[in-house]
Amino acid sequence: MRWFNIFVARLRALLGREAVIRDIDEEMRLHVEMETEANVGRGMPLVEARRTALKSFGTYDTVRDAAYGVRGGGMIETLLQDIRYGARVLAKHKGFTAVAVLTLGLGIGANTAIFSVVNELLLRPLPFPDAERLVMLWEVTPEGRRENTTSRANFRGWREQSTNFERMAAFSDQRLSLTGGGNPEEVSVQLATPELFRVLGVEPILGRGMTEEDIRPGAPEVAVLSYGLWQRRFGGDPQVVGRPITLNGAPCTVVGVLPAGFQWHIRKRSGTARPAEVWTVLTMPTEGSGVRGRFLSVVARLKPGVSLEQAEAEMKTIHARLEQDAPQSNKGYGTEVIQLREQFVGNVRPALLILLGAVGFVLLIACANVANLMLSRAAAREKEIALRTALGASRWRVVRQLLTESLLLAVLGSLLGLVIAWWGISALVAISPRDLVNLQGVGLNLTVLAWTLAVSLLTGIIFGIAPALEATRLNLNDALKEGSKGAGGQGVRSSGLRGALVITEVALALVLLASAGLLMKSFDRLQKIDTGFDTNNVLTMVVRLPDGKYREDHQMVAFFRQATERIRTLPGVHNAGMVNFLPLYGGLGSATGFTVEGRPAPQPGEEPGTNVRVADAGYFGAMGIPLLRGRNFTELEASEARRVVLISESMARRHFPGEDPLGKRINVAMFEQPTPTEIVGIVGDVRYDSLTDAAEPTVYFPHPDLTYPFMTLIVRTAGDPAEMAPAVRRELSAIDPDQPVSDVRTMRQVMTDTTGRARFNTLLLGFFAGLATLLAAIGIFGVMNYSVALRTREIGIRMALGAQQGQVLLLILKQGLLLTLIGIGIGVAGALALTRVMTSLLFGVEATDPATFATIVLLLAVVSSIACYIPARRATRIDPLIALRYE
Amino acid sequence: MTRQKADLLQGTLDMLILKALSLGALHGYGVIQRIRQMSGEMLEVEQGSLYPALYRIEQRGWVSSKWEVNETGRRAKFYALTRVGRRQLEAEEASWDRLVLAIAKMRQAT
Numbered sequence: 001m002r003w004f005n006i007f008v009a010r011l012r013a014l015l016g017r018e019a020v021i022r023d024i025d026e027e028m029r030l031h032v033e034m035e036t037e038a039n040v041g042r043g044m045p046l047v048e049a050r051r052t053a054l055k056s057f058g059t060y061d062t063v064r065d066a067a068y069g070v071r072g073g074g075m076i077e078t079l080l081q082d083i084r085y086g087a088r089v090l091a092k093h094k095g096f097t098a099v100a101v102l103t104l105g106l107g108i109g110a111n112t113a114i115f116s117v118v119n120e121l122l123l124r125p126l127p128f129p130d131a132e133r134l135v136m137l138w139e140v141t142p143e144g145r146r147e148n149t150t151s152r153a154n155f156r157g158w159r160e161q162s163t164n165f166e167r168m169a170a171f172s173d174q175r176l177s178l179t180g181g182g183n184p185e186e187v188s189v190q191l192a193t194p195e196l197f198r199v200l201g202v203e204p205i206l207g208r209g210m211t212e213e214d215i216r217p218g219a220p221e222v223a224v225l226s227y228g229l230w231q232r233r234f235g236g237d238p239q240v241v242g243r244p245i246t247l248n249g250a251p252c253t254v255v256g257v258l259p260a261g262f263q264w265h266i267r268k269r270s271g272t273a274r275p276a277e278v279w280t281v282l283t284m285p286t287e288g289s290g291v292r293g294r295f296l297s298v299v300a301r302l303k304p305g306v307s308l309e310q311a312e313a314e315m316k317t318i319h320a321r322l323e324q325d326a327p328q329s330n331k332g333y334g335t336e337v338i339q340l341r342e343q344f345v346g347n348v349r350p351a352l353l354i355l356l357g358a359v360g361f362v363l364l365i366a367c368a369n370v371a372n373l374m375l376s377r378a379a380a381r382e383k384e385i386a387l388r389t390a391l392g393a394s395r396w397r398v399v400r401q402l403l404t405e406s407l408l409l410a411v412l413g414s415l416l417g418l419v420i421a422w423w424g425i426s427a428l429v430a431i432s433p434r435d436l437v438n439l440q441g442v443g444l445n446l447t448v449l450a451w452t453l454a455v456s457l458l459t460g461i462i463f464g465i466a467p468a469l470e471a472t473r474l475n476l477n478d479a480l481k482e483g484s485k486g487a488g489g490q491g492v493r494s495s496g497l498r499g500a501l502v503i504t505e506v507a508l509a510l511v512l513l514a515s516a517g518l519l520m521k522s523f524d525r526l527q528k529i530d531t532g533f534d535t536n537n538v539l540t541m542v543v544r545l546p547d548g549k550y551r552e553d554h555q556m557v558a559f560f561r562q563a564t565e566r567i568r569t570l571p572g573v574h575n576a577g578m579v580n581f582l583p584l585y586g587g588l589g590s591a592t593g594f595t596v597e598g599r600p601a602p603q604p605g606e607e608p609g610t611n612v613r614v615a616d617a618g619y620f621g622a623m624g625i626p627l628l629r630g631r632n633f634t635e636l637e638a639s640e641a642r643r644v645v646l647i648s649e650s651m652a653r654r655h656f657p658g659e660d661p662l663g664k665r666i667n668v669a670m671f672e673q674p675t676p677t678e679i680v681g682i683v684g685d686v687r688y689d690s691l692t693d694a695a696e697p698t699v700y701f702p703h704p705d706l707t708y709p710f711m712t713l714i715v716r717t718a719g720d721p722a723e724m725a726p727a728v729r730r731e732l733s734a735i736d737p738d739q740p741v742s743d744v745r746t747m748r749q750v751m752t753d754t755t756g757r758a759r760f761n762t763l764l765l766g767f768f769a770g771l772a773t774l775l776a777a778i779g780i781f782g783v784m785n786y787s788v789a790l791r792t793r794e795i796g797i798r799m800a801l802g803a804q805q806g807q808v809l810l811l812i813l814k815q816g817l818l819l820t821l822i823g824i825g826i827g828v829a830g831a832l833a834l835t836r837v838m839t840s841l842l843f844g845v846e847a848t849d850p851a852t853f854a855t856i857v858l859l860l861a862v863v864s865s866i867a868c869y870i871p872a873r874r875a876t877r878i879d880p881l882i883a884l885r886y887e
Numbered sequence: 888m889t890r891q892k893a894d895l896l897q898g899t900l901d902m903l904i905l906k907a908l909s910l911g912a913l914h915g916y917g918v919i920q921r922i923r924q925m926s927g928e929m930l931e932v933e934q935g936s937l938y939p940a941l942y943r944i945e946q947r948g949w950v951s952s953k954w955e956v957n958e959t960g961r962r963a964k965f966y967a968l969t970r971v972g973r974r975q976l977e978a979e980e981a982s983w984d985r986l987v988l989a990i991a992k993m994r995q996a997t
Contacts, residue, residue: 024938027915027964031934034916034961058935066935070942 010076017077024067032057082404089405090412096377097409100370103778104413104459106771107366109420110359112444112452114764116425118352119451120442121345127261129201130301134340135311136266137168137298139319142332149269152284153291154322154330155193155298161318164311168300169196170282173265173272175710177546177740178233180245186544186742187229189247190264190276193284197224199301200264206230207241207256214255214281221252222281227260229277249546252280266297266343292329299340312337350840351761357834358515358768361508363459365772368501368508369779371463374406375498376786378471385471399468406464407457414456418444421452431763433756470497495790498783499819506823507830509769509776510860514831515838516769517852518845519762525844526755532686532695533583534624537574538747539721540582543732543739544710553707559735560703560711561638564618566731572718577618578703578711583686584754594699596655597665597676608655611648611688611698612670614706620646620683622714623747630662630681637702644702645677649685651697668699670706677705691754692843712743721746761841773863780867784816788871795875796883805876812875816868817861824857900932900940901949902983905968905976908950914963915941941966949975 012020032053039049057063090097125131137158138147150158155170162168171192178187190196194210197203204224214222223245225234234240243254258279265275285291302311315335323330338346345352378385388398425442543563550556560578567576592612595601602608617633619625628649636642645666652661665676685695703711717724725744732739745753752759788795795808803811835847845852907913907921918941919932944950949972955965968976 023964028934028938030914030961030963031916034914034963056934058933063935063938067938067942070939070946 020071021064021068024064024071028057028060028064028067078400079404082401083408085401086405086408090408093377096373097412100373100409101412101416103366103369103775104410104456105416105420106775107359107363108410108414108417108452108456108459109424110768110771111363111455112417112421112448113424113428114352114355114359115451116421116442116444116448117428118356119445119447121352122341122349123447126341126344128340131340133166133302133304134200135300135302135308136338136340136343137300137315138336138338139294140334140336146336147268147338149294150296150298151292151294151329152296153326154319155296156284156286157322157325158298158315158318161321162314164303164306164314165300166303167195167199168298169193169199170296170298171196171264172282172295172297173270173276175272175542175544175742176248176278177544178245178247178278179249179546179738180243184546184738184740185233186542186740187278188272188274188276189278189280191280191282193282196264196279196299197258199299201301202258202262204256205259206238207254209256210279210281215284217283221247221250222255223247223252224256224258224279225254226258226275226277227262230257247278247280249549266299268343269297292326308337308339348757350837351757354515354838354841355761355764355768358512358765358772361512362768362772362775363455364462365505365508365775365779367459367463368505369775369782370406370409371467372498372501372779372782374402374463374467375470375501376782378402378467381471389472395472398472399465402468402471403461403464406468407460410456410460410463413459414452417456418449418452421448428764431760433753433760466497495787498786502780502783502816502819503823503826505776505779506820506860506864507827509772510824510827510856511831511834512765512769512772513856513860514827514853515835516762516765517856518835518838518842518847518849519758519765521849521852522841522843522845523755523758523762526691526758529687529691531583531691531751532625532684533747535747535751537717537719537721538622538624539715539717539724539728539744540712540747540750541725541728541744542710542712542742544742545739549736549738550709553704556707556709557639557704560616562735563713563732564616566734567713567715567728568618570724570727570731572724572727573715574718575618575622575716577616577620577622577714579616579619579623579714580614580708580711581688582712582750583623583688584691584750585688592669592699594666594668597667609697610651610668611696612668612706613688613698613700614703614708614711615646615700616703619700619714622716623686624716625686626684628682628684630679632681633702637704639704641705642702643675643677643705644680645705646681646683646700647679648683648695648698648700650695651699652682654697666699668701670701677701691751721748758841758843773860776860777863777867780816780820780864781870783819784812784868784871785874787815788812788875791875792878792883795878796880799878800880800884808876808878809872812872813865813868816872817865820861820864820868824860827860828853828857899983900936901944902976902979903930903932904937904940904944905949905972905979908966908968909973909976912965912967914965916963918966944972947975948972 032050035053035056036046036050039052040046044052054060126134128134136147137150139150139154140146141148149172150170152170155168159165159168169192171190174189174191175186176189177184192210194212194215197209203209205227207224209224210222213219225240230236230240234243237243240254240257244251245254246252263275267273282296302308312335315337319330319333319335323333385398389395422444425444429442543560545556545559550559564576564578567573592610594608594610615633616638617635620627620632630646633644633646637644645668647661655661656664661679661682663678665678667674667676683700686698687693687695688698689696713728715721715724715728729741729744732741795803795811798811799808831853832848839847903922904918907918907925910921913921915934915937919934919937922930922932941950941952945952945966949969950966951969952964952966954962956962957965
């Protein structure tokens with residue numbers, strides 16, 4: 001309580017300063033009066049009595065000050081004084097203040113914006129209760145493919161044999177067409193075991209979730225809706241529970257609605273690449289073909305106190321048992337347990353941390369710049385500081401006042417920074433790739449504000465402390481003497497510190513530039529990859545036929561054939577075709593076994609594998625995939641199964657070396673019965689898995705041979721492909737008005753989506769590196785400019801003694817470039833050490849790529865030469881006469 | 888100064904002020920007088936150090952102050968010991984006694 005009384009007393013003194021002083025004065029006046037009276041009482045004459053009383057009281061002002069020191073505002077009061085004074089100083093030097101605040105604002109703004117993303121993705125708790133106990137369970141294939149889906153049989157084994165998990169649920173995403181209650185549309189549906197919502201800890205806001213009852217054979221089909229779908233399609237109807245809907249032609253009943261904001265989407269191995277809007281029950285037959293197929297993702301909740309390692313160990317044991325039980329399907333498979341947050345953001349963490357580091361560097365450079373400005377100004381304020389010291393201010397007192405000023409600047413800078421961050425965050429969200437988790441929730445919240453405040457206080461101290469200490473380390477006599485400027489005062493003594501600041505800035509900028517350069521180069525490599533197809537003027541869309549409507553293969557074949565024919569006749573369409581999965585779609589792997597007729601059968605487990613695609617004759621032309629040898633599919637193959645295939649170049653090279661594959665017959669394990677097909681042509685390689693994975697051998701079947709209920713239409717247009725979309729949709733609805741279409745994208749968009757993350761990282765790091773370089777250039781310019789001002793007299797003397805303009809220019813340039821070179825040297829060493837952490841973000845470029853480093857070094861050298869050149873030019877214009885008379 | 892005086896030991900001023908006030912409320916001048924009387928004219932507190940000390944003690948809650956007019960019709964700020972202050976005085980006196988005892992023992996030991 002005592003400190004509280006003191007605090008209140010001091011606060012009261014702050015508000016009623018005059019009253020406190022009056023009180024003290026009055027008390028002391030009365031004290032002197034009493035003593036005077038006492039002296040008179042002892043027989044002194046009045047005048048003498050008064051003088052004696054005053055004398056014994058001591059120096060009145062000192063006594064009063066000491067008393068006020070106890071009762072006054074204390075530290076708070078001096079702080080307020082300092083702030084008032086600092087504000088006046090800043091207001092007076094508007095140019096200085098503006099530059100400093102702008103610099104700090106940029107640095108702090110960039111930091112706040114990136115931190116808000118880091119906070120959202122890496123720090124904020126996931127929106128599930130006790131989310132740290134949620135884990136994903138995956139298999140690892142014998143080829144080492146990680147995060148692979150599991151089978152029903154294995155899931156059942158895990159669930160029954162494990163003891164470390166509270167609950168476990170399996171799920172799988174599918175796109176199904178939804179009818180009933182509005183236009184037909186294709187929605188992402190998650191088939192899940194009934195425990196899913198209980199594992200995740202989510203309660204429906206309407207109706208119920210799925211129960212064990214729903215999974216029994218013969219139970220009516222039920223569906224749970226997402227909040228979004230409920231609002232969008234059913235207008236938030238509170239009576240929605242019990243309504244019938246149709247999924248792919250199968251009727252089912254809505255039994256519940258999930259809360260707003262609930263989203264459960266594991267991108268990895270998701271068949272739909274977008275969050276589910278409907279949940280239905282995943283049936284779990286114990287027999288039949290569906291038991292061993294691997295298509296399930298599994299989420300589980302650890303029991304409290306169980307560690308990840310324990311869970312991993314147990315899973316390993318269980319899986320070994322499953323391998324023994326069913327070697328034919330489980331041989332060589334392993335398991336892995338991944339924490340949910342790791343699953344969500346594991347792959348963006350390195351990029352985010354690097355970006356956070358980058359903005360940290362930008363802020364440090366900004367600090368160095370402001371520190372430089374403060375130093376220059378401290379030189380100008382030398383006399384003021386000397387005077388304060390001479391009048392009895394302690395060094396600590398002056399440092400405190402200067403630090404208050406820098407903190408004031410930092411706070412102003414962070415206010416501007418918040419505005420910049422606010423803009424920056426919207427820009428970030430706008431350019432963020434769609435697969436970079438959900439950035440919509442990113443914003444300025446309390447955590448972010450606290451971070452900004454901490455950053456600004458820290459920056460205030462970082463850029464303020466060195467100049468303040470430097471400024472107060474002065475020789476009173478020198479400073480107070482007239483004409484000491486430039487001769488031996490502040491400026492010259494602090495030049496070491498300035499040089500250090502410039503070196504730091506250059507080094508930091510170099511690290512950033514090198515990182516950005518590497519990313520740019522790898523992004524360029526990414527763009528230049530030969531994907532095997534032509535991205536220009538291609539429109540794509542997915543058409544999925546509802547199960548109920550087209551039961552027979554020939555119905556599906558007819559629909560798609562009719563569709564492509566109609567589209568081809570549209571004006572502005574060069575060519576149209578179809579394929580089941582687009583290039584770059586990824587995620588499917590490529591291991592369908594095949595055998596070549598006439599060759600000895602390979603050992604079991606050693607069959608060669610191939611990608612399998614279903615396409616029509618128009619696909620290759622529309623996609624710009626060249627036919628290298630043989631012939632394309634023809635009209636004959638478009639309507640009935642003729643048992644012919646096309647193969648890709650790498651297939652021919654890898655599996656038919658030194659032979660002509662044309663006319664050879666292969667047996668691809670896509671059919672229940674061995675079905676030999678004849679190779680009639682060879683087409684160019686296409687990257688189907690991803691941009692960065694080399695093209696895998698591929699076999700193309702015509703649609704009638706291998707019928708799929710969904711196809712991606714490929715339309716090559718004369719003009720802007722996006723503009724053709726409505727016309728193409730019209731043709732499709734002319735065939736069947738109820739037919740939904742999804743994923744309408746141009747091939748360019750597909751590419752952009754694929755490279756989105758790389759573009760995002762490159763853009764941001766490039767921007768920050770540019771900002772850093774600009775700030776560093778300003779810093780170099782400021783220091784050199786100031787140095788020229790300090791050396792005016794010296795340069796004047798040199799010129800008076802006959803130095804040529806060129807020599808003076810060189811003198812200044814040399815000084816600046818020396819600092820730059822030292823900075824570059826340190827920067828290169830730092831960058832070589834630091835860019836290693838970026839390896840995971842790079843493609844086709846070494847983290848120590850010499851060409852990139854050389855370019856960056858050159859760039860920085862040029863920039864700093866320009867920054868030095870301007871002050872150097874100014875130095876050559878010095879008139880010796882004026883320079884020498886001055887001072 | 889003809890009178891021999893004892894130097895004030897650092898940190899004892901608070902205790903002296905509290906002791907002076909323990910007999911009744913006083914104004915600042917009165918505190919000095921009372922200390923002089925009670926110490927047999929041996930201790931003289933300087934005004935310059937009295938008031939900061941008084942204010943500090945007041946902030947700690949050991950004394951309370953009030954502007955009053957006393958029986959002689961004089962207006963002055965009177966300080967009175969609070970309950971906390973009385974406890975503090977007892978504690979300080981006890982600790983002082985211990986110190987004196989300890990020093991006395993040390994001196995007798997030689």
